[in-house]
Amino acid sequence: MFTLALHAARKTPADIIAENFSLLALALLSFGAVIFLIFLIASRTSVKTQEWLKYLVFLVPSILLLVVGLIYPAIRTLILSFMDKKAEEFVGFDNFIWAFTIPEITVVLTNTAIWVVTVPILSTVIGLAIAYMTDRMKRPAAIKSLIFMPMAISFVGAGVIWKFVYNYQPRDDKPDIGLLSAIFKGLGLTPPNWLLEAPLNTFLLIVVMIWIQTGFSMVVLSAALKNIPDEVVEAAMLDGASPWRRFYLVSVPMIRATIVVVLTTITIGTLKVFDIVRTMTGGNFQTNVIANEMYSQAFRQMNYGQGSALAIILFVAIIPIIIYNIRQLRLERTER
Amino acid sequence: MTSLINKSLVKSKAKNVFSSPWAAFAAWVIAILWTIPTFGLLVTSIRPEKDINNSGWWTFFANPNISFENYNQVLFQGSTTNPPLYQFFFNSLAVTLPAVIFPITLAVFAAYALAWFEFKGRDFIFFSIFALQVIPLQLTLVPLLQLFAKGLVIGDVTVIPDFDITGTYIPIWIAHTIFGLPMAIFLLHNFLRQIPRELIEAARVDGAGWFTLFSKIVLPLSVPAIASFAIFQFLWVWNDLLVGLTFGGGAKEVAPMTIRLAEMVGTRGSGWELLTAGAFVSIIVPLIVFFSLQRYFVRGLLAGSVKG
Numbered sequence: 001m002f003t004l005a006l007h008a009a010r011k012t013p014a015d016i017i018a019e020n021f022s023l024l025a026l027a028l029l030s031f032g033a034v035i036f037l038i039f040l041i042a043s044r045t046s047v048k049t050q051e052w053l054k055y056l057v058f059l060v061p062s063i064l065l066l067v068v069g070l071i072y073p074a075i076r077t078l079i080l081s082f083m084d085k086k087a088e089e090f091v092g093f094d095n096f097i098w099a100f101t102i103p104e105i106t107v108v109l110t111n112t113a114i115w116v117v118t119v120p121i122l123s124t125v126i127g128l129a130i131a132y133m134t135d136r137m138k139r140p141a142a143i144k145s146l147i148f149m150p151m152a153i154s155f156v157g158a159g160v161i162w163k164f165v166y167n168y169q170p171r172d173d174k175p176d177i178g179l180l181s182a183i184f185k186g187l188g189l190t191p192p193n194w195l196l197e198a199p200l201n202t203f204l205l206i207v208v209m210i211w212i213q214t215g216f217s218m219v220v221l222s223a224a225l226k227n228i229p230d231e232v233v234e235a236a237m238l239d240g241a242s243p244w245r246r247f248y249l250v251s252v253p254m255i256r257a258t259i260v261v262v263l264t265t266i267t268i269g270t271l272k273v274f275d276i277v278r279t280m281t282g283g284n285f286q287t288n289v290i291a292n293e294m295y296s297q298a299f300r301q302m303n304y305g306q307g308s309a310l311a312i313i314l315f316v317a318i319i320p321i322i323i324y325n326i327r328q329l330r331l332e333r334t335e336r
Numbered sequence: 337m338t339s340l341i342n343k344s345l346v347k348s349k350a351k352n353v354f355s356s357p358w359a360a361f362a363a364w365v366i367a368i369l370w371t372i373p374t375f376g377l378l379v380t381s382i383r384p385e386k387d388i389n390n391s392g393w394w395t396f397f398a399n400p401n402i403s404f405e406n407y408n409q410v411l412f413q414g415s416t417t418n419p420p421l422y423q424f425f426f427n428s429l430a431v432t433l434p435a436v437i438f439p440i441t442l443a444v445f446a447a448y449a450l451a452w453f454e455f456k457g458r459d460f461i462f463f464s465i466f467a468l469q470v471i472p473l474q475l476t477l478v479p480l481l482q483l484f485a486k487g488l489v490i491g492d493v494t495v496i497p498d499f500d501i502t503g504t505y506i507p508i509w510i511a512h513t514i515f516g517l518p519m520a521i522f523l524l525h526n527f528l529r530q531i532p533r534e535l536i537e538a539a540r541v542d543g544a545g546w547f548t549l550f551s552k553i554v555l556p557l558s559v560p561a562i563a564s565f566a567i568f569q570f571l572w573v574w575n576d577l578l579v580g581l582t583f584g585g586g587a588k589e590v591a592p593m594t595i596r597l598a599e600m601v602g603t604r605g606s607g608w609e610l611l612t613a614g615a616f617v618s619i620i621v622p623l624i625v626f627f628s629l630q631r632y633f634v635r636g637l638l639a640g641s642v643k644g
Contacts, residue, residue, distance in 0.1 A: 013414070013423040016589050023505060024430045028437065035441065043547035054453060054546040062446035062517055063461070068483070068496070069514030070468055073476035080478060130366055133359040145630065146367040149374070152626035153619045154575030156594045160601060160615040161373045164380065164608060177392050177608070179376060211370065216637070223638050243356070272472050275577045279598050294474050299582065304478055311474040322467050329466060 074315075080308035087304045095309035105293065109313075111202055112290045115273060116317075119209045120266040124259060126210070127217025132247055135225050144222070148215035155212070159279030162208045166194040166280075198286035205287055208276050213269065217262045224258035225251060257328075264321045271317055290314050374619075381406055381612040388609050406613035419588055421596060421614055428574060428592040428618075430505055435512035435573040436566055442513065443520030444562065448554055450521070451528040452536060453546075462525065468518040477582050480511065484583065505590050507583040515579065516569050523639050527561035528554060564636030567629050571622050593618040 011019075042053055084091050099105045130147060134140035150158060167178030168191065176182040176191075184191035195201045228251060236250045252259070274291040281287045283296065290310055298307025380393045384403040387396075414420030450462050484507040487498035501507055531554065539549050573579075577594045584590050597618050600611055626633060 011416075013419050016419075017423060017426045020427065020430050020505065020589065024433065027434055027505075027509070031434070031438065031441075039547055039551060043545055043551070045545075047545065050545050050547065055449065055455070057547075058445040058449040058550075059453070059461075062442045062521060065442070065514050066465065066468060066517060068488075069480060069510070070471055070476055070518075073479035073483070074471060076479035077475050126366075130363055133363040137360055137363070140363070143363050143367040145627070147370045148630075149623070149626065150370070152571055152575075152622040153374070154577070154594050154622070156577050156598050156601075157575070157615050157619040160597065160611055161377045163601065164377060164612065165373050167608075175391055177389065179372070179392065179394070182392050182394075211373070214370075219634055219637060223634075268470050268472075272474065275594075275598070278577070279601050282602065291472075291474055295477075295578070295582075298478050308478060311472065311477075314472050315475050318470055318472060322470050325470070326463055326467055329463070 077308045077311050080304050081312045083305045083308075085303045085305050091305065095306045096313070098306060099309055099313060104288075105310075107286055108288045108290055108293045111286070111288060112271065114199075114202060115206060115209070115270050115289060116267055118203075118206050119213060119270040120263045122206075123210050123213035123266050124217045124221075124262050127214045127219075127262070128221050128252075128259070130214070130218045131222035131225055132251065135222065140222075144218065147218055150212045151215045153212070155208075155273075155275030156279050158208050158212055159276050162204075162211070163195070163280050166204055168193045168195070195281055195287075196285050201281060201285055201287050205276055205280055208280070209270060209273060213266050217266065220262050221255060221258060224255040228254050264325065268318055268321060271314060377612050377615060380608060381616045383609075385607065385609040388612075389607070406609040407617070410610045410613045411617065421593065421617060423588075424591060424593040424596040425617065427590055428594075428621075431508050431512075431580065431590070431592050432570060432573045434505070434509045435516070436569045438509060438513040439516035439520050439569060440562055440566055443517055443524050443565070444555065444558060445550075446517075446521045447524035447528050448550055450525050451531075452554075465518050465521050469522060471518075473515055473578060476514075477578075480514075481507075481582060484510075503585040503587040503590065507585070508580055508590065511579050511583045512569075512573050512576070516572070520565050520569065523565050523636065524558065524561055526639060528558055531557055560632070560635075561639075563629075564632045564639065567625060567633045568636050570625060571633075574622050 038057055042050070042057055045053060080087050081095055082090055082092060084094075099109070130143070134143055137143075153161070164177075165179045167176075168181060169176045169178065170193070176185060178191075178194075180194060181191040192200060194204055232250060232254065233246070236246045241249065272291050273289060274295060277283055277287055277289050277292045278295075283289070283292045290313065294307050294310040294314065297303045297310060376393045379396050380388055382402050382404065383393065383396055384401055384405065387399075387401050391399075410420075411422045411425075412420050414423075446465075450458060450465075483496060485498070485502055487494060488496040499506075535553065536549065539553055544552065574592075575594065576592070577598060580592045580595050581598075584592075584595065593614075597611075597614055600614055
């Protein structure tokens with residue numbers, strides 16, 4: 001069963017599916033059976049036994065998985081980032097010096113910086129605008145669903161969708177099938193070869209991420225806007241504040257904390273963006289970002305040292321956000 | 337969390353209508369703009385190949401020519417080296433089910449322990465798990481993959497043996513379980529803490545052990561929170577590319593649809609007729625889940641990101 005991949009070449013898809021699903025059924029059934037048995041036995045033990053058994057059953061499995069699966073690998077990656085390609089010898093800071101000096105990689109870091117600045121801000125601004133516009137609408141559900149929908153689509157799927165929008169027709173005698181080119185020609189302009197031209201292409205990829213993340217910020221910010229006490233809004237109205245002044249003098253300050261949460265969440269997601277770039281340009285034409293470069297260093301070129309160094313750089317960029325979030329969480333807990 | 341949602345539901349009814357028609361109009365324009373790319377994909381996928389390559393999808397309405405041949409091609413035609421998409425569809429299912437069930441089960445357990453067991457170091461563990469939420473996957477990929485491939489040997493001591501599971505679903509399941517755990521524990525913990533203390537204490541006084549308490553009271557009460565997170569994890573796993581790519585060991589027999597789709601984009605051979613149909617097959621399941629369970633999804637989203 002475990003070696004099914006090795007001799008699968010002779011099998012039909014139906015055979016493979018049947019085999020895979022028996023493994024699936026086996027896994028689910030044995031998982032369920034183990035848990036059922038544990039509960040059956042554990043609930044019959046004495047009160048004293050349960051006092052320690054409860055930790056073993058409820059808490060230890062998760063902690064073990066997190067230590068072995070996240071904490072140990074993270075530490076190991078840190079060590080690998082100071083080692084050579086094959087993880088045999090220590091090379092000091094060479095991998096980091098490489099990352100910040102080789103032009104190819106500085107392009108990657110610059111692009112990542114552009115992503116991290118533009119995506120969170122634009123997604124949040126557009127999301128907030130829609131949330132505010134629909135805040136007092138009678139039936140905003142349809143609008144919100146449509147804008148929220150890309151959240152359910154995979155980055156790969158989104159990549160295909162937008163690659164089609166950006167499709168470029170090199171021949172003059174054939175009609176355009178890409179929407180953007182057609183619009184350009186309709187306006188009497190000559191469309192560029194969208195995904196090949198830097199730095200335009202990076203921004204076109206960024207549009208895809210904004211398209212996905214705006215729904216998230218809209219939903220969360222819209223809930224926060226709804227949470228502003230009616231009296232506050234009404235008082236501002238009675239004072240004769242225009243909708244625009246109400247927006248930035250009342251609404252925005254009152255949901256400031258939520259705006260920060262949305263910004264940081266999208267920032268983390270953007271730093272890790274990988275699928276969009278990989279699907280749409282493969283990181284070519286100067287569109288590469290750190291998460292994609294990390295993957296190709298580590299798993300295509302089997303260059304563990306430099307791949308790990310890129311992962312560490314990615315992590316260091318996130319650390320301030322982690323610290324900020326923990327502080328917020330602590331504050332909230334003490335407030336209770 | 338729940339208070340926020342309840343309020344927002346009540347509010348939307350209580351507030352009188354005061355929206356300017358311009359704001360509504362602008363919102364509709366944005367919503368339509370947001371939908372056009374996906375709509376174009378759907379329209380293209382049901383056009384004959386010749387039409388797709390010779391005219392824009394927007395001309396479809398002047399000259400409606402419907403064909404499901406693209407779906408037939410992409411789903412069922414293939415070879416052993418290039419399997420048809422339906423095989424990957426089933427792979428996605430087989431990857432997703434355990435990758436949703438495992439982390440949720442373990443997370444409900446851990447959340448219960450962190451919310452209701454009194455012990456030293458509880459806050460430390462909780463804050464650590466909270467911090468782990470934002471660890472980028474990239475930071476763990478290489479060592480975790482080596483763990484799956486070779487086990488873990490320190491000196492002469494085999495801490496984790498090599499189970500020879502590369503090229504099966506098992507590493508993908510375990511990886512998704514690990515990556516899903518921190519957020520699942522955090523969300524469910526927030527929810528379980530809201531169970532009234534009196535309820536727990538009354539059950540304890542009646543002689544319910546920690547295990548009975550869990551299965552008779554805590555678990556039934558946490559079903560809505562579990563549902564919210566399940567949708568989250570489902571969308572995350574179904575749409576994932578990185579974990580499948582890294583931990584699938586490159587085996588087509590276990591590769592989910594996203595991998596196949598990414599591969600089709602990469603190879604010049606696949607035209608738009610196959611790509612659009614393939615993409616639609618891969619996004620239809622999450623879209624159905626999303627539209628039918630949107631309320632739970634939003635609830636989970638708010639619990640995770642709106643503090644308070």
